Amino acid sequence: MNFNTxxxxxxxxxxQCLRRHQSADFRxxxxxxxxxxxxKKSGPEDLTLINLGRLEDEEFTxxxxxxxxxxxxxxVTAARIHKDPYIHEHFPVLHQAARSLxxxxxxxxxxxxxxxxxxxxxxxxxxxxxxxxATCEIIDMDGKIRHETLSGFxxxxxxxxxLKSEVLKGISIPVNQDETLMSGFIKIGKRxxxxxxxxxxxxxxxMNATGTVIQAGIAIGAVAPTVVFCTRAAAFVTGKKVNxxxxxxxxxxxxxxxxxxxxxxDLRASAWYRSEVLFNSARSIFEKA
Amino acid sequence: xxxxQVPISFTINGKKMTRQVNPSLLLIHLIRDELKLKGTKPxxxxxxxxxxxxxxxxxxxxxxxxxxxxxxxxxxxxxxGLSTVERPLHPVQHKILxxxxxxxxxxxxxxVLSIKAIGDECVEQGIVPSRKEIAKELEGHLxxxxxxxxxxxAAEDYLAHPILQNSSDHG
Ligand SMILES: Cc1cc2nc3c(=O)[nH]c(=O)nc-3n(C[C@H](O)[C@H](O)[C@H](O)COP(=O)(O)OP(=O)(O)OC[C@H]3O[C@@H](n4cnc5c(N)ncnc54)[C@H](O)[C@@H]3O)c2cc1C
Numbered sequence: 001m002n003f004n005t006x007x008x009x010x011x012x013x014x015x016q017c018l019r020r021h022q023s024a025d026f027r028x029x030x031x032x033x034x035x036x037x038x039x040k041k042s043g044p045e046d047l048t049l050i051n052l053g054r055l056e057d058e059e060f061t062x063x064x065x066x067x068x069x070x071x072x073x074x075x076v077t078a079a080r081i082h083k084d085p086y087i088h089e090h091f092p093v094l095h096q097a098a099r100s101l102x103x104x105x106x107x108x109x110x111x112x113x114x115x116x117x118x119x120x121x122x123x124x125x126x127x128x129x130x131x132x133x134a135t136c137e138i139i140d141m142d143g144k145i146r147h148e149t150l151s152g153f154x155x156x157x158x159x160x161x162x163l164k165s166e167v168l169k170g171i172s173i174p175v176n177q178d179e180t181l182m183s184g185f186i187k188i189g190k191r192x193x194x195x196x197x198x199x200x201x202x203x204x205x206x207m208n209a210t211g212t213v214i215q216a217g218i219a220i221g222a223v224a225p226t227v228v229f230c231t232r233a234a235a236f237v238t239g240k241k242v243n244x245x246x247x248x249x250x251x252x253x254x255x256x257x258x259x260x261x262x263x264x265x266d267l268r269a270s271a272w273y274r275s276e277v278l279f280n281s282a283r284s285i286f287e288k289a
Numbered sequence: 290x291x292x293x294q295v296p297i298s299f300t301i302n303g304k305k306m307t308r309q310v311n312p313s314l315l316l317i318h319l320i321r322d323e324l325k326l327k328g329t330k331p332x333x334x335x336x337x338x339x340x341x342x343x344x345x346x347x348x349x350x351x352x353x354x355x356x357x358x359x360x361x362x363x364x365x366x367x368x369x370g371l372s373t374v375e376r377p378l379h380p381v382q383h384k385i386l387x388x389x390x391x392x393x394x395x396x397x398x399x400x401v402l403s404i405k406a407i408g409d410e411c412v413e414q415g416i417v418p419s420r421k422e423i424a425k426e427l428e429g430h431l432x433x434x435x436x437x438x439x440x441x442x443a444a445e446d447y448l449a450h451p452i453l454q455n456s457s458d459h460g
Contacts, residue, residue: 053356103429
């Protein structure tokens with residue numbers, strides 16, 4: 001590795017930095033846990049790293065709770081998300097996904113923005129955020145902000161809608177409309193620790209006092225070119241009492257989740273295996289403790 | 290082509306330092322090659338094995354995936370920082386010895402530093418972690434000799450009564 005680094009300390013410095021480098025080869029680095037591994041393998045000779053690791057800007061580094069949404073800055077780490085009491089209580093799917101990411105040492109540096117911008121189909125935080133209907137807040141080099149849903153943001157493996165002139169500033173999650181939750185993250189890998197998922201499922205159901213689902217989000221990871229939103233399965237569950245689903249209905253939901261996937265054979269698992277594991281893990285959502 | 294050096298100021302094992310570093314220098318190379326602290330081990334160099342673990346501002350991180358420029362303004366502790374003349378071994382290290390948790394020793398500095406960081410955080414929060422939680426927190430360390438049982442025994446023993454010893458270990 002042999003690159004230059006620029007380490008902007010303020011938002012204005014960051015935007016200036018972006019403007020200055022538009023015609024050059026540069027990469028943004030947050031925690032660096034994906035990027036440094038990539039650059040160790042190969043990197044262009046004249047690369048500049050715009051290092052976000054020293055940026056001091058609450059909108060990038062903080063978690064704030066607003067009446068309609070909770071906002072997580074792009075530089076918030078997986079460890080911080082895992083330890084956040086509000087997220088633990090209200091968004092168990094995200095809490096669990098943050099805990100399942102890599103290892104304690106990596107969680108301390110890996111950021112939510114890096115996870116989303118890496119656009120890996122097996123990104124754990126990305127999968128949980130998809131189930132939560134999260135929105136990306138993007139700032140461009142002139143300071144203009146745009147918002148985009150995650151489903152629009154993910155364009156393919158490693159591909160997002162971000163332009164060279166843009167940086168992800170934060171992620172917003174709508175607050176729960178009701179607080180009776182069935183929410184969790186299922187991650188299946190070859191071993192429990194430090195493993196890239198073979199299949200992952202994030203689900204977040206909000207229920208009213210009678211137990212009827214008023215809002216449902218389901219997303220799956222590692223079984224398609226991007227994290228996939230299981231909109232048909234979520235629509236099927238909405239309006240139903242999730243604790244009273246018949247076995248046949250449970251199988252229908254698992255079937256719809258399976259249909260949303262387009263798994264492939266790779267080093268980690270075959271397409272057939274992924275599809276079976278996905279179906280059975282989806283069924284397990286409804287297993288009572 | 291040589292890149293423009295970057296000035297950084299940091300504290301390592303209690304000692305304040307200012308240095309000019311190469312912008313793409315990794316923390317592990319700063320520690321081992323420039324500061325000659327060889328207790329931090331290069332293992333997989335991909336964040337899988339944990340041999341290169343050091344403590345930055347109280348948190349265990351992989352020094353193989355950390356840019357040296359990002360320790361500016363921060364406190365770094367390596368395994369060397371746990372010893373003093375008066376106290377050559379830290380209580381974590383005593384527990385590791387007591388439980389026979391060292392064989393080849395390559396992974397040991399990383400484990401010791403993670404266990405110390407877990408202990409400090411637990412003391413702060415007033416909790417004693419379960420064996421299962423300890424195993425979860427140590428999942429970023431590989432040991433090819435011991436089979437982990439003795440390491441977990443040592444960690445569990447230490448974490449039942451961790452001691453914050455900031456004054457003597459700078460950390
Ligand atoms: C050993 C190991 C195990 C891992 N295990 C897991 C796992 O279990 N689950 C999982 O999901 N991931 C895992 N990862 C991958 C990685 O840790 C995560 O994807 C992490 O969240 C990336 O965040 P980062 O801050 O390190 O990103 P970086 O490496 O800094 O950046 C990743 C990409 O995003 C871009 N980027 C970062 N921030 C921004 C921003 N604000 N705006 C625009 N672009 C940006 C960068 O340019 C780069 O292309 C693992 C990695 C390693 C090394």
